Amino acid sequence: MANNKFMTTVSPHLHEKGQTIDRAMKDVLLALAPAGVWAIIVFGFQAILVMAVSIITAMLSEVVVRKILGRKSSLSDLSAVLTGLFLAFLLPVTTPLWVVAIGAFLAVGVAKELFGGLGKNIFNPALFGRVALMISPLWLYIAKFVKPFWYTANGVNWFTPITTSINNGVAGRVVFKTLAGTTKVNVVTSATPLSLLKSGRMLANTVSGATPVGATWITSSGRPSFWSMALGLKAGSMGEVSVLLLLLGGLYLIYRRTIDWRIPVGVLCGALFIFLITWNHPVYQMLSGGIWLGAFFMATDWVTSPMTKRGKWIYAVGIGVFIGLIRLVSPLPEGVAIAILIWNALTLVLDRYVAEPKFGEIKKPWFNRVPVLPKPKPAAQKA
Amino acid sequence: MSNQGYKTFKGGIHPPYNKELASGKAITPAPIPSELVIPLNQHIGAPNNPLVSPGDRVKVGQKIGETDAFVSAPVHSSVAGTVKAVEDIKNFTGAMVKSVIITADSDQPPFEAKEMKPLADLSADEIKQIAKEAGLTGMGGAAFPTHVKLSPPKDKPVDSVLINACECEPFLTCDHRLMLERPVDLVEGLKLLMRAVDAEKGVIGIEANKMDAVEKVRSAVSAEPSIEVEILDVKYPEGSEKQLIAAVTGRKVPPGKLPSEVGCLVQNVGTAIALYEAASTGKPLYERVLTVTGHAIKNPSNFLVKVGTPISVLIEAAGGLADNATKLIMGGPMTGWAQEEPTANVVKGTSGILALPPDLVDVREEHGCVRCTKCVEACPMYLMPNYIVDAVQKEDWAKAELWGAIDCFECGVCSYTCPAYIPHVSYVRKAKAQIAALKKR
Structure with a gap:
């Protein structure tokens, strides 16, 4: 008995069962599954291709960049995988696959690995990839949306590849490449609910009711109905369209304690507050764009959100308010990605300066001051 | 397991408790080894000087180490025998401590009870003196001298004495057994503690996973209007001093302060019973009850053990180790010390010996922090464990203090729940040592 040496580590000697990084990632993947399946149902086989290219490029980028930087593989x-899927969710199904691949490389290779790897990155990698594409000349390729079930039109089917064509440096149309090899230019290009709002067309009752600019199936007086927007029968990025399925996944993550409920609640309330005080179609706004994907899945990213409760509230409400302001004041129709990235950058500031009272601290200061300790002698530092 | 609706504190974790391994086993005396190693320093405070030299005969309960310093507790021989040597021996933490090695006689006479004053006639100062003479220390793990705790500053009157009967560490059952088998002694000990600090109220806080003990202790206090039994949520670290006070009284001890700041005194079950024994028979603290348990122990047991007994003797008495024993721990699984070999010796603060099989030993390579905030949510002191780690890695000791390194009591909930498997406690210990060294200059 005394011959064998036992393992010695510092206490504690127990670890919470299943509390691992990959378990949390699996949880998020599972929570994204309903919205992912919905994307495949409404946008066709091309949605699978976009997701696959994004995930595979993300994994390859990680392997290659880590190899170059001399780090150990961390695919496991x-x-x-999660960043790749997130990026696919943030893109329209019409994005050319090579653009998807560039975005995935920017997300994982640059935003994550060049910042130091998982845990050190300042920005949410998938959002970074999305916004990097948006402000690059490639923005033309990610600006065209199609309406759900576009493949039910004449001459095309679920398997029909679909992509964005560029004519003379202008985002042209969505084109189909049928199996016969012919290229058809079709009319299924659609405005998203938010671009409708931005261009003021939503309010025009005169838009013909039959195909109300192709935004949705279900309409009421020329605009997408709230029900169609909640269910996901609207144009948009692949993963953002179904509010209900995103809510389902988000509630699962809160139940699993993988994400903190404060962040989605803060984001949604902050945005709603802005739309209410400006009385800017609050329900329509809240059901549009990437608010729910952002609130439950993007803003809650562990690495890029604050650590303290106070910090989380400031961060979350800040994102919500910024989403509202960007949509209302800036020329952009949508602001979720940029709002979250701005607050990602402020996260370290919030952590550093927003003080959380320790146990038994009666006065609750809001700002941290660093206690002053005598400087160690150079010799002491080595010890 | 989630909250059960009893009083509790904020934060903490719900580990698997595995108490059923040993909770049904009555306390039995452990075998007395032929040779015992009694460290002269088993407490927090000034070290003792040896009172014996090699060749001396010692009796059971004879004082063998003492010092004039106030924050200290004398040490007594746990057996009748001959002093073999007084030398530095590695203790359970790996530190070298001057220890008295005693060869036990094959024939052990029982302890001779001394003539003592009736309990009811003892004054506060007399009780403190008894606690000091008996070498009483906290028996939950930290081993702080009891008479020091019983002497709070004059301007901080204590109104409540709390008995920590939570036993929130998984696996351990020695306090549970003491409550089942000696509830009256516990209550007598508590009454002495209350008189020593002139407190009008006594509370025994028991976690809800020991309802049989609640029943026993409740019937023992039925005639004591000033003593209550409080059932508490099963949560770790419910039995930490500050968390117990917060759960029971709602008062929060400020950072860096002692429980007397909010009018409380906390003592462990074992300590209260030891005080009762010392006051009624003059018996010093030379033996204690501890649990030998874990899935890699063949026959988990609760033993009454002589201080100085090598743990290998106790493991043998509990049926020996299973072949798959991977980790051997002195103390509880959350705060105990992993032992490379079963060579350490029992001290006053040893509450258990634990042998874990591989499936309970989940040790992995440390990943960088992913900022999931699990540690911040679990921390019962509301500190920033991951930022302490970050500050230590950068050797920024001022930041380590800002994030609360010196307020940490090393309960380990941060590492327990960390998906990146960061050993926060070892970083905190490093920070504490550096901050203390810098402040001393």
Whole structure:
């Protein structure tokens, strides 16, 4: 008995069962599954291709960049898979696959690995990839949306590949490449609910009711109905369209304690507050765009959100308010991605300066001051 | 397991408790080994000087180490025998401590009870003196001298004495057994503690996973209007001093302060019973009850053990180790010390010996922090464990203090729940040592 040496580590000697990084990533993947399946149902086989290219490029980028930087492989933590899927969710199904691949590389290779790897990155990698594409010349390729079930039109089917064509440097149309090899230019290009709002067309009752600019199936007086927007029968990025399925996944993550409920609640309330005080179609706004994907899945990213409760509230409400302001004041129709990235950058500031009272601290200061300790002698530092 | 609706504190974790391994086993005396190693320093405070030299005969309960310093507790021989040597021996933490090695006689006479004053006639100062003479320390793990705790500053009157009967560490059952088998002694000990600090109220806080003990202790206090039994949520670290006070009284001890700041005194079950024994028979603290348990122990047991007994003797008495024993721990699984070999010796603060099989030993390579905030949510002191780690890695000791390194009591909930498997406690210990060294200059 005394011959064998036992393992010695510092206490504690127990670890919570299943509390691992990859378990959390699996949880998020599972929570995204309903919205992912919905994307495949409404946008066709091309949605699978976009997701596959995004995930595979994300994984390859991680392997290659880590190899170059001399780091150990970290594929098993699944974070690259998740980032790849997130990026696909943020893109329209019409994005050319090579643009998807560039976005995935920017997300994982640059935003995550060049910042130091999982845990060190300042920005949410998938959002970084999306916004990097948006402000690059490639923005033309990610600006065209199609309406759900576009493949029910004449001459096309669920398997028909679909992509954005560029004519003379202008985002042209959505084109189909049928199996016969012919290229058809079709009329299924659609405005998203938010671009409708921005261009003021939503309010025009005169838009013909039959195909109300193709935004949705279900309409009421020329605009998408609230029900169609909640269910996901609207144009948009692949993963953002179904509010109900995103809510389902988000509630699962809160139940699993993988994400903190404060962040989605803060984001949604902050945005709603802005739309209410400006009385800017609050329900329509809240059901549009990436608010729910952002609130439950993007803003809650562990690495890029604050650590303290106070910090989380400031961060979350800040994102919500910024979403509202960007949509209302800026020329952009949508602001979720940019709002979250701005607050990602402020996260370290919130952590550093917003003080959380310790146990038994009666006065609750709001700002941290660093206690002053005598400087160690150079010799002491080595010890 | 989630909250059960009893009083509790904010934060903490719900580990698997595995108490059923040993909770049904009555306390039995452990075998007395032929040779015992009694460290002269088993407490927090000034070290003792040896009172014996090699060749001396010692009796059971004879004082063998003492010092004039106030924050200290004398040490007594746990057996009748001959002093073999007084030398530095590695203790359970790996530190070298001057220890008295005693060869036990094959024939052990029982302890001779001394003539003592009736309990009811003892004054506060007399009780403190008894606690000091008996070498009483906290028996939950930290081993702080009891008479020091019983002497709070004059301007901080204590109104409540709390008995920590939570036993929130998984696996351990020694306090549970003491409550089942000696509830009256516990209550007598509590009454002495209350008189020593002139407190009008006594509370025994028991976690809800020991309802049989609640029943026993409740019937023992039925005639004591000033003593209550409070059932508490099963949550770790419910039995930490500050968390117990917060759960029972709602008062929060400020950072860096002692329980007397909010009019409380906390003592462990074992300590209260030891005080009762010392006051009624003059018996010093030379033996204690501890649990030998874990899935890799063949026959988990609760033993009454002589201080100085090598743990290998106790493991043998509990049926020995299973072949798959991977980790051997002195103390509880959350705060105990992993032992490379079963060579350490029992001290006053040893509450258990634990052998874990591989499936309970989940040790992995440390990943960088992913900022999931699990540690911040679990921390019962509301600190920033991951930022302490970050500050230590950068050797920024001022930041380590800002994030609360010196307020940490090393309960380990941060590492327990950390998906990146960061050993926060080892970083905190490093920070504490550095901050203390810098402040001393």
